[in-house]
Amino acid sequence: xxxxxxxxxxxxxxxxxxxxxxxxTDCDGVIWRVLGPIDGIGDAFKALKTHGKNIVCVSNNxxxxxxxxxxxxxxxxxxxxxxDVIHPAVSVVRYLKSINFQGPIYAIVSAPFLxxxxxxxxxxxxxxxxxxxxxxxxxxxxxxxxxxxxxxxVDYDYNCNNPKLMKAEQYLRADSECLFIxxxxxxxxxxxxxxxxxxxxxxxELLEKATGRKATVLGKPSHLLGEQLKxxxxxxxxxxxxxxxxxxxxxxxxGKITGFQTLLVLTGGTSKADLESLRDSGKVPDFYTESxxxxxxxxxxxxxxxxxxxx
Numbered sequence: 001x002x003x004x005x006x007x008x009x010x011x012x013x014x015x016x017x018x019x020x021x022x023x024x025t026d027c028d029g030v031i032w033r034v035l036g037p038i039d040g041i042g043d044a045f046k047a048l049k050t051h052g053k054n055i056v057c058v059s060n061n062x063x064x065x066x067x068x069x070x071x072x073x074x075x076x077x078x079x080x081x082x083x084d085v086i087h088p089a090v091s092v093v094r095y096l097k098s099i100n101f102q103g104p105i106y107a108i109v110s111a112p113f114l115x116x117x118x119x120x121x122x123x124x125x126x127x128x129x130x131x132x133x134x135x136x137x138x139x140x141x142x143x144x145x146x147x148x149x150x151x152x153x154v155d156y157d158y159n160c161n162n163p164k165l166m167k168a169e170q171y172l173r174a175d176s177e178c179l180f181i182x183x184x185x186x187x188x189x190x191x192x193x194x195x196x197x198x199x200x201x202x203x204x205e206l207l208e209k210a211t212g213r214k215a216t217v218l219g220k221p222s223h224l225l226g227e228q229l230k231x232x233x234x235x236x237x238x239x240x241x242x243x244x245x246x247x248x249x250x251x252x253x254x255g256k257i258t259g260f261q262t263l264l265v266l267t268g269g270t271s272k273a274d275l276e277s278l279r280d281s282g283k284v285p286d287f288y289t290e291s292x293x294x295x296x297x298x299x300x301x302x303x304x305x306x307x308x309x310x311x
Contacts, residue, residue: 002264002275005289005298014302016287020242020261022233023048026220027059027069029246029268030292037076038267040293045077047299056233058086058243060184060219060250063156065112066090088155088183089116091218091225096122096151101179103150106171108157108164108203113183117153125149128163143167145174154207154215155183156200165203172211180207184219186250188269196269220250226258244292246270248278252285264288 008016025031031041045055057073066087073080089109093116104123107114117124128142143166152168171178186199204215218225235241238259245251246268255262264285266272278284 002285002288005263005287005294010301010305013298017051017298017302020240021052021054022235022241023053023055024058024229024241024243024260025055025292026245026247026251026268027057028061030244030265031057031076032072033267037072038291038293040291040296042076044293044295047296049077049079051299051302054233056084056086056229058220058225058229060088060186061156062088062113062183063110063158066116086225086229087112087116088219089113091222091228092153092155092181092183093117093120093122094228095181095216095218095224096120101151104148105151105153106149106168107153107155108160108168109153109155109183110157113153113155126164128161128167129159132163139163139166143170145170149175149178151179151181152207153181153183154200154204155219157203160200160203165206168207169210172207172213180211180213180215182215182217182219184250185215185217186219186247188247188249194271220245221254221257223257226254226260230258248274248283248285252283255285256282262286263292265290265292267291 005016032038048055055077057069066082066085069085070080070082073084089112104125105117107117107124107126114124114126125147132138132142142163149171152171154168172180182204184199185201185204187201188196189199208214216224229235230238239261241260242263243251243255243260244263244265246265248270252262252264262285264270264275266288275288
């Protein structure tokens, strides 16, 4: 059963705060919403850093450019740097380099994702983008594999269409050695706990069923991403990392897979009722709180030696 942070006694709050060195956190629904940052985030970041904690943002949202992430973060924490942001495209590039991948890539991804792949030196192509005449001959010509591909990468693409998926299917079925890679596999993109729409995970599922192949996933909740993070930040003991998120299937599941401690916040895609209705014990977070901004109060209580006694 999850423990509510603000209900912990003074001793347990201190024990909790002393139990981790890194705070790895999701962004959308945790640090900010569509209209701007969540109240109190700047104070919470300052309190955590004053208490010696390292904060890293791990997002599945590749539609936002890295420069946008940095601008938003520096408004909350001026000392933030580019190493404090983990973008799905960056994780994919690290994976490709780790296996010494070479060759052209067919991608169904966002413009920022495409830019990162190309900046890393990869030949990437996509499309068709324009609407096609609704004739079998025209569609077959558009999706024909006239250009080779050694990998197919799928992530967020707000302009995804049926011909793009059909083209990806043809590459994956024609060549068993063509890599099938996914960034984010979110089935649900949440704007709030009451409003959402389907995410790129549905495209990945469709291609997996059509081709009989499983994608190598590099976004949350991938264990490969977890291993990348442990290596990047020299994490020896996974329990010394706290993963914070607003989604059960992406954030909490990712924390569980990697062995991190998990904290669910209720400012995004998961409500208190959703948490209470969980039947899968493997997805229950270690802790929950109404907002990541509550860290400011936790740190203040620990430093002040709150009198709330443990029973």
